[in-house]
Amino acid sequence: MSDGGEISHPDVLIRELIADPERPATLEEVAKILEHVAQAPFNTRRIDVTPVLVGREFLGKRLGAREDSLTVHLAHRVLANEQWSNTTTKEEFLRDIERAVLHPNAALAVYETRRTNYAAVVAPNVVPRSRLGRQPGKLMVVPYSANRGRIVSAWQARNEENLLVPERARWIKPLKEFRNFES
Numbered sequence: 001m002s003d004g005g006e007i008s009h010p011d012v013l014i015r016e017l018i019a020d021p022e023r024p025a026t027l028e029e030v031a032k033i034l035e036h037v038a039q040a041p042f043n044t045r046r047i048d049v050t051p052v053l054v055g056r057e058f059l060g061k062r063l064g065a066r067e068d069s070l071t072v073h074l075a076h077r078v079l080a081n082e083q084w085s086n087t088t089t090k091e092e093f094l095r096d097i098e099r100a101v102l103h104p105n106a107a108l109a110v111y112e113t114r115r116t117n118y119a120a121v122v123a124p125n126v127v128p129r130s131r132l133g134r135q136p137g138k139l140m141v142v143p144y145s146a147n148r149g150r151i152v153s154a155w156q157a158r159n160e161e162n163l164l165v166p167e168r169a170r171w172i173k174p175l176k177e178f179r180n181f182e183s
Contacts, residue, residue: 010036
């Protein structure tokens with residue numbers, strides 16, 4: 001929080017919470033971070049497509065060796081992980097991410113990896129049943145890069161043990177809400 005009592009920019013808050021593990025986060029700061037992540041754009045960089053997906057048909061076109069990050073991540077979640085159905089559009093995927101981040105039971109963790117500051121949001125799976133794939137998870141995980149101001153991925157996790165959030169992450173809003181979560 002700034003000296004004047006104003007809440008700092010969410011990316012600054014994330015960095016502060018990582019840098020100072022003793023610094024508590026207020027409910028207002030947590031809400032501001034979650035609202036910011038919910039409105040953040042998905043990473044727009046072109047990235048490598050997983051080799052097993054290159055050449056496969058996805059969203060009406062063949063996947064090349066490099067595609068925009070959103071296409072690669074959604075293709076992987078649909079074709080490889082089978083977490084979302086093959087009818088899921090990019091727009092629906094982005095809406096699912098926003099709904100998960102804004103879920104009242106969303107948990108929030110912060111951590112640093114390879115000199116990048118992240119906030120990870122974990123929430124109950126909000127994907128409508130009609131768009132779930134054959135291997136859905138009970139939870140959704142949404143990592144956000146405070147360095148780039150972008151959501152960098154999203155996936156479904158079967159349980160707390162396979163969130164893929166580093167063990168060293170600091171849980172600002174803890175996972176306790178999920179202990180007995182049923183899908």
